[in-house]
Amino acid sequence: MNGFTLSPALGWFGVALAMAMFALGAAVVAVHVRRRASSDETTAACVRRALLCLTVALMLLTPSVVTSTDSRAVNATDVVVAVDVTGSMAVADAHYGSDETIGRLDAAKDAVRDITALYPDASFMVLRFGATGSVDVPLTPDTHAIGTWADTLAPEATSVSSGSSLDAPLDRLLLSLKDLREERPDDAIVLYLITDGEQTSTGERRSFSTLRRYLDDGFVIGVGSTEGGRIPVVRDGVASDGSDGSDGSSDGGAQADGDGWVIDPDTGEPGVSRMDEATLGAIADEISGTYLHVDAATTMADGRSAEASRRWQVTSTVKRRERTTPVVWPLAAVVLVLAAWEAGAWIVMSRRLL
Structure with a gap:
């Protein structure tokens, strides 16, 4: 039976970085709400940056698929x-x-x-x-x-x-x-x-x-x-x-x-x-x-x-083993899209300021 789990590749250090990225994403939203009247940051920009932080945090926690396999062992x-x-x-x-x-x-x-x-x-x-x-x-x-x-x-x-x-x-x-x-x-x-x-x-x-x-x-x-x-x-x-x-x-x-x-x-x-x-x-x-x-x-x-x-x-026994496979590439694709969006927004904003 397959299932999802979190298996941080960087161990406790990765968990600490993920918590920091979650906190940064929350801070982005909080600052936007507080400074909404005096800031030119759009809601879309706020959402984009918060999603970027959250996605990076999930990557650090390393989502993985757990696969159970049966192997036959011969005890000689x-x-x-x-x-x-x-x-x-x-x-x-x-x-x-x-x-x-x-x-x-x-x-x-x-x-x-x-x-x-x-x-x-x-x-x-x-x-x-x-x-x-x-x-x-x-x-x-x-x-x-x-x-x-x-x-x-x-x-x-x-x-x-x-x-x-x-x-x-x-x-x-x-x-x-x-x-x-x-x-x-x-x-x-x-x-x-x-x-x-x-x-x-x-x-x-x-x-x-x-x-x-x-x-x-x-x-x-x-x-x-x-x-x-x-x-x-x-x-x-x-x-x-x-x-x-x-x-x-x-x-x-x-x-x-x-x-x-x-x-x-x-x-x-x-x-x-x-x-x-x-x-x-x-x-x-x-x-x-x-x-x-x-x-x-x-x-x-x-x-x-x-x-x-x-x-x-000589006996033959069946042993069940669980294999954990990291699934990070979808999140990496999301990060690339959000980063490209952020870079494009910065380019557009820079030209307007000129």
Whole structure:
């Protein structure tokens, strides 16, 4: 619906000038009435000059037309997935929807595939983190690319591992989420952090609470078991068998033995890695999200993650906006006509005085 309104282009300064012009127009009429007997000003001249003042005052108040328009806004969902690939993710003590025991990273791969299925119209960004964190696939709606990426995931080689540090992806996540929020302010951003929660590095873990301002929802997905399992030696993403030992340093500074297991230097026995549910729950609290443990009975395709994904489906909403368009040109035309009339009257009067 269209309507008229006053929208002073010069703000309060314009309003003050308009009031002054209204006062000047009133003064022109008052002076004419008072000095009618002793002045040669005609009534037409008085009306002309008063109208000129009033028209200029209206121009300063900027008459405008208000037009309402409807625009359709698409609220998309951006899903960010970060997967732990440290050496402990090679431990085979995980379950994912069945009683079959699989490696933690294999469970993580299955979780990634289910996550992409939960958000059919979303865009995805994926990161891996071990000694450092890196964005492997920038934001894309191509779920096939995400599935291919998941197939290529492999645990970090034992020789380059310097201990599990859960905050390794924090800086990269912070920059990526900040950029996403600035580029797509209307999108919903959901984070999935998939890890066993084991922290073996000597440094204190930094809080994930700095991510909270950029997230609409978040999930920390725990893979593995609290009973734990022995950590195999990993070379170039492949767990070593008994004949392929290694002398390289491993997760947490342990050493590898000749049977292909990482040795705990404190006990001299093969090290055991256990999923740390307390740490996983703490990280979920820091991002105001939810902790989920995937096991034989729970996968990403059901439970709270599936329920939440329906909340962040792509939606289309209609927004009504009002547009204000100044309409000053008719008044400008009136001012030009009155000014020309005034100038002509002055010319005629000057010739008479000659």
